[in-house]
Amino acid sequence: MFQIEPIGYVRNTRSQLLDDDWDRVPARIELVESLPPEALEGLEEFSHAEIIYQFHRVADSAIERGARHPRGNPHWPRVGIFAQRAKDRPNRIGATIVEIKRRQGRVLEVAGLDAIDGTPVLDIKPVMAEFLPRTPVRQPDWSHELMQNYWNASGGS
Amino acid sequence: MFQIEPIGYVRNTRSQLLDDDWDRVPARIELVESLPPEALEGLEEFSHAEIIYQFHRVADSAIERGARHPRGNPHWPRVGIFAQRAKDRPNRIGATIVEIKRRQGRVLEVAGLDAIDGTPVLDIKPVMAEFLPRTPVRQPDWSHELMQNYWNASGGS
Numbered sequence: 001m002f003q004i005e006p007i008g009y010v011r012n013t014r015s016q017l018l019d020d021d022w023d024r025v026p027a028r029i030e031l032v033e034s035l036p037p038e039a040l041e042g043l044e045e046f047s048h049a050e051i052i053y054q055f056h057r058v059a060d061s062a063i064e065r066g067a068r069h070p071r072g073n074p075h076w077p078r079v080g081i082f083a084q085r086a087k088d089r090p091n092r093i094g095a096t097i098v099e100i101k102r103r104q105g106r107v108l109e110v111a112g113l114d115a116i117d118g119t120p121v122l123d124i125k126p127v128m129a130e131f132l133p134r135t136p137v138r139q140p141d142w143s144h145e146l147m148q149n150y151w152n153a154s155g156g157s
Numbered sequence: 158m159f160q161i162e163p164i165g166y167v168r169n170t171r172s173q174l175l176d177d178d179w180d181r182v183p184a185r186i187e188l189v190e191s192l193p194p195e196a197l198e199g200l201e202e203f204s205h206a207e208i209i210y211q212f213h214r215v216a217d218s219a220i221e222r223g224a225r226h227p228r229g230n231p232h233w234p235r236v237g238i239f240a241q242r243a244k245d246r247p248n249r250i251g252a253t254i255v256e257i258k259r260r261q262g263r264v265l266e267v268a269g270l271d272a273i274d275g276t277p278v279l280d281i282k283p284v285m286a287e288f289l290p291r292t293p294v295r296q297p298d299w300s301h302e303l304m305q306n307y308w309n310a311s312g313g314s
Contacts, residue, residue: 002211002277004159007239007247035247038224042236047295049239052209052250054159067195079199082164082206082281085288090164090192093209093280095252097290112291120159123250124239129294130304131242133254134269137286138204147287 006120007039008032008106010053015117017057017087019071021153027098027113029121031106040124044103048127051113053094054120055087062088076142094119097127112151163277164196165189165263167210172274174214174244176228178310179271184255186270186278188263197281201260205284208270210251211277212244219245233299251276254284269308 012027029051031039043049064081071086081089098110108124169184186208188196200206221238228243238246255267265281 002161004161004248004250036223039222039237039239041224042234042240042297045236045295045297046240046300047292048290050252052252065196066193067198077199079202080196082196083199083203083283085282085285089280091161091279093161095207095209095280095282097288099290099292122248123246123252125242125252126240126296126300127290127294128242128296128300128304130301130307131254132289132294133205133256133284134308135204135256137284137289138202139283139285140199140202143203143283143285144287147285150287151291 004122006032006122007035007124008121010113010115010117010119010121012117017116020149022114023112023151027110027115029108029110029124035106037105040103040106040108043108043124043126044100046100046126048097049100049110050095050097050125050127051110051115051121052123052125053115054122055092055094056120057116058087058092063090063092064088065090070142070146076146093122161279163189163279164192164281165278167270167272167274167276167278169274174273177306180269180308184267184270184272186265186267186281192263194262197260197263197265200265200281200283201257203257203283205254206257206265206267207252207254207282207284208267208272208278209280209282210272211279212249212251213277214273215244215249220247220249221245222247227299227303233303250279
């Protein structure tokens with residue numbers, strides 16, 4: 001067991017657990033007061049950052065440890081929780097690559113963060129091309145279907 | 158504060174904290190016995206997975222909370238710990254996209270994991286193209302220089 005302490009919190013206008021249409025929701029990440037603003041120094045030289053956060057509203061009893069149909073949809077195959085990015089997972093960790101808009105002091109403004117208002121942030125990492133997939137990405141059809149409206153509910157990208 | 162429990166452990170042949178040449182080190186991730194093998198079911202339909210892990214050998218006293226030169230190199234700018242992917246960071250969380258080689262029961266064989274033998278794994282997520290950067294990636298020169306030998310010490314990629 002490890003202790004993890006939030007390094008900041010998400011501030012935005014979405015407080016309900018909705019699945020889709022995240023591009024509508026610009027967000028700020030505010031570092032906790034115990035961290036100096038210089039912890040973010042230079043991050044604005046990168047176009048993207050990866051935000052590691054906690055799905056803090058998921059109850060212990062909701063956590064899936066085996067397999068299930070993604071979003072409970074019987075048209076998609078029953079797959080393991082580690083073959084999904086669903087929130088109801090052991091340790092409740094989310095990880096999303098966002099676009100960096102602006103940084104001011106302890107505040108980072110981002111686009112494309114799929115986390116609700118008040119979400120505890122556990123880490124922020126700069127995206128380096130060398131850490132992206134170095135071979136072609138292959139994924140099952142159900143995952144493309146699931147993502148259809150994720151960023152933009154009109155189904156575009 | 159949150160409690161985090163490892164969902165598995167890294168098994169490979171590297172037990173020293175070395176910075177570079179990670180492509181030489183194929184790895185296995187073994188799920189803990191308390192999780193059923195079906196938690197990994199269907200992951201083999203994806204080419205890549207993101208592994209979230211803990212830099213467990215980093216001492217509390219080594220954690221950087223402000224800014225520093227990456228790898229202590231004065232030729233690179235002094236930047237915040239959240240503008241680096243260094244291990245000496247608050248919460249000691251690592252996140253790396255790996256190539257999936259094979260999955261058998263509770264064991265996932267991967268390539269391109271930059272974690273030493275015995276590293277606790279906190280989460281495994283499938284890589285979906287929709288979660289990769291959707292706009293061009295820009296990053297400072299120092300980060301390309303730092304990554305030069307990271308995967309392959311001969312400087313190739």
